Amino acid sequence: MGSDDLQHETLADQLLELAAKSGAEAAEVLQSRSLAYPVFFEANRLKQLESAQAEGTALRLWRNGCPGLAVAYGPVEPQALVDRAIALSQLNEPETIELAGTAKNQYPDLGTAVPVDQLVAWGREAIAIIREANPDLICTAEWECEAETTRLINSNGLDCGYTDTTLGCYLSAEWVRGDDFLCVSDGQTQRGSLDPIELAHQILQRLEWARDNTHPLTGRVPILFTSKAADMLWGTVQSALSGKQVLEGASPWSDRLNELVISEGLTLSQQPNIGPFSCPFDDEGIPTRPITFIDRGVLQLFYTDFTTGRVLGSGTTGNGFRPGLGSYPTPGLFNIIIQPEGSASTGKSLQELIATLDEGLIIDQMLGGGAGISGEFSINVDLGYRVQNGEVIGRVKDTMVSGNVYTALKQLIELGGDADWNGSCFTPSLIVEGLSVTGRS
Numbered sequence: 001m002g003s004d005d006l007q008h009e010t011l012a013d014q015l016l017e018l019a020a021k022s023g024a025e026a027a028e029v030l031q032s033r034s035l036a037y038p039v040f041f042e043a044n045r046l047k048q049l050e051s052a053q054a055e056g057t058a059l060r061l062w063r064n065g066c067p068g069l070a071v072a073y074g075p076v077e078p079q080a081l082v083d084r085a086i087a088l089s090q091l092n093e094p095e096t097i098e099l100a101g102t103a104k105n106q107y108p109d110l111g112t113a114v115p116v117d118q119l120v121a122w123g124r125e126a127i128a129i130i131r132e133a134n135p136d137l138i139c140t141a142e143w144e145c146e147a148e149t150t151r152l153i154n155s156n157g158l159d160c161g162y163t164d165t166t167l168g169c170y171l172s173a174e175w176v177r178g179d180d181f182l183c184v185s186d187g188q189t190q191r192g193s194l195d196p197i198e199l200a201h202q203i204l205q206r207l208e209w210a211r212d213n214t215h216p217l218t219g220r221v222p223i224l225f226t227s228k229a230a231d232m233l234w235g236t237v238q239s240a241l242s243g244k245q246v247l248e249g250a251s252p253w254s255d256r257l258n259e260l261v262i263s264e265g266l267t268l269s270q271q272p273n274i275g276p277f278s279c280p281f282d283d284e285g286i287p288t289r290p291i292t293f294i295d296r297g298v299l300q301l302f303y304t305d306f307t308t309g310r311v312l313g314s315g316t317t318g319n320g321f322r323p324g325l326g327s328y329p330t331p332g333l334f335n336i337i338i339q340p341e342g343s344a345s346t347g348k349s350l351q352e353l354i355a356t357l358d359e360g361l362i363i364d365q366m367l368g369g370g371a372g373i374s375g376e377f378s379i380n381v382d383l384g385y386r387v388q389n390g391e392v393i394g395r396v397k398d399t400m401v402s403g404n405v406y407t408a409l410k411q412l413i414e415l416g417g418d419a420d421w422n423g424s425c426f427t428p429s430l431i432v433e434g435l436s437v438t439g440r441s
Contacts (some may be wrong), residue, residue: 011057011076012153018082019061020155024089026097027061028154030283032325036146039119044127044139049116058325059085065094071326098306100285102157107280111147111165111191119143122169126196130173133204141171143194158285166276167194173203175210182210182395184383185365186228189276189421206364209385214394216439217386222360222413223401224353224387224431229363231422232377234336235370236405237268238425241293242331243304243312250373252406256299263412264297267339270319277335277424284320284329291317305329338427340415347417350429355390356414361437362387363401371405378402396439403435 012029019027033055040047058071059081068089070081120143127139144167151161172185184206188194225233245251253261272278272288281287284306293301304312305320308331321332340347354362365383381399385392411433419428 011078012151014078015057015059015076015082016153016155018078019059019085022063022082022086024061024063024082024086024155025065026099026155027059028099028152028158028285030058030060030322030325031151032056032148034146034148036144037116037119038142038144039116039123041123041127041139041141041143044131046120046123049120056325057081058322060328061085061089062095062097063089065097066090066092067095067328068092069326069328073325096307096310098284098310099154099156100158103160103285104157105160105280107160107162109163109165110278111167111276113147113165114145114167114193116145119145122194122196123171126169126171126200129197129200130171130203134175134207136175137207138174138176139171140174141169143167143169152281152283152285154285160281160285162280164279166191169194169196169199171199171203173207175207180213182207182383184210191276206383209362209392210383210395212394213397214386216384216396216399217359217361217437218439219437220434221437222357222431222433223408223435223437224357224360224362224429226350226362226364226429227416227418227420227427228422229366230338230427230430231425232366232370232379233405233409233430234268234338234425234427236372236375237262237294237409238333238336239373240406241268241299241302241333243302243308243314243317244331245373246302247308247311251302252373252375253299257301259299260297261299262294262297262406262409265340265412265415266294266297266409267292268294269337269339270303270333271335271337274337275335275424275426276421279334282318282320282329282332283322284316286316286318286320288318288334303331303333305331334424336425336427338415338419338425347415347428350416350418353414353416353429353431354387354392357387357390357431360387360431361385361396361399361401362392375405375407376403377405399437399439401435401437408432408435 066089068085070085147165149163170187175182269292303319309316320329362385367380371377413431416429
């Protein structure tokens with residue numbers, strides 16, 4: 001393994017040297033290696049164990065100011081990769097060359113690996129808890145440990161890297177009652193440890209709420225988005241905060257800096273040093289930093305990469321990320337934390353939030369995509385529950401909820417204290433005032 005690491009590091013230096021000899025005035029190399037151990041369960045039983053390894057190298061260079069990007073997966077023939085990037089640069093227009101300055105940092109590794117037998121034990125424990133409560137349930141699950149090593153080096157002398165180890169799990173329980181099919185699913189992403197007991201109990205709670213079917217509410221009613229469902233709202237907010245969307249004139253907040261854009265009860269920040277999606281630098285080599293984008297409802301800042309930051313005049317915020325190795329950097333968010341009024345979350349539990357509703361609808365799972373930058377959405381409720389007098393009285397089916405994300409977040413009733421990771425967003429459950437609900441009895 002040591003010789004593999006040395007060869008990996010030597011390749012990056014060799015690519016920069018060959019790029020310079022081929023006439024490139026600037027270049028950078030991004031290398032990524034991952035090793036994952038997924039464990040699969042199907043129909044309540046362990047199905048298979050796997051190991052998945054991937055390695056990729058991306059070379060970005062500028063020749064006569066024109067950018068060229070070439071990618072190789074697995075073994076790399078250095079000169080061929082350079083030649084491909086040079087050829088692609090001839091098809092592009094000149095641009096400002098923007099590379100991070102000289103810095104050499106090997107950041108501390110993030111996360112801790114766990115053995116495969118621990119993943120198997122966690123999976124079996126979660127499934128056993130669910131089936132003990134209801135032997136008719138059929139469970140499917142995946143538990144995984146993945147380590148990814150990233151290194152970024154450029155012709156300005158930048159050389160930084162780290163290894164990121166994350167644990168993830170997904171568990172679903174299917175319940176077939178005659179012609180009524182119900183599937184409840186949930187998951188976790190963490191560093192160091194997963195909690196099969198908590199995950200199983202979350203699914204059992206949803207199954208208990210769904211024991212009876214009931215007529216849906218219609219008209220304009222309060223909606224409680226669980227932490228899992230609330231991610232749909234924050235996806236739109238993250239798009240609106242993008243400096244790229246501002247440059248394109250697509251963000252409705254383009255000219256709203258220092259103005260109230262959502263409820264005063266909401267603060268949205270980026271915290272690069274906590275949680276399973278933390279990272280020490282972006283894909284342009286800029287160290288990441290804590291940033292508050294919305295403070296008690298007031299818009300503070302847009303996130304940018306080198307290019308958008310230069311055009312907007314704000315400079316980069318350290319948010320230049322690549323959607324994939326074969327992509328150029330673009331503004332991206334990670335580790336987004338949703339907090340009430342800028343403080344640590346001390347709000348109510350999900351059960352306590354439910355108890356505040358005289359009438360309402362809980363959305364836990366939905367079908368279809370998000371709202372997009374416009375904020376307008378119309379979603380089919382895959383898993384939702386009706387609340388009456390502070391209690392869940394049953395599951396609703398054939399129900400659709402529509403509205404506007406920006407309007408809904410101005411009409412916040414309460415933010416919970418049950419925040420959880422959904423993708424790279426740490427969000428609690430929340431209640432908003434009347435969205436439009438239609439349904440079939």
